[in-house]
Amino acid sequence: MPASILEGAEGLIEVAAPSRAAVPFAAIALLTCPSCGSSHVAQVLGDNGGVSYVCTACGRSWS
Template sequence: MPTSILGQVDDLPGPAAACAEAGAALQCPSCRSSRVAQVLGDNGGVSFVCTARGRSWS
């Protein structure tokens, strides 16, 4: 298991097709990259990870 999300960046697919079709692709609030993954956060909440910089938010 990698110690950082950055070790897995190249294995991730591009933006979700549904978001791209709707024109509502997620962007990192810090660097504005569209390389964002949606993940389950602590206690079942939803969090996001910028796969370009490794920043996470919810």
């Protein structure tokens, strides 16, 4: 029995967190909002079928 919750969780965190070495570089690149710098960005389809992005933190959209 672990002495604390954190001791018991260490093994679970290591199992649940995938290694970055196993993920291709392109898959871990993050978009950031040009206005506020937030990484809370959603990809949406534009009116003409193109791809646009919307920041869910500040509401700015761009393509």
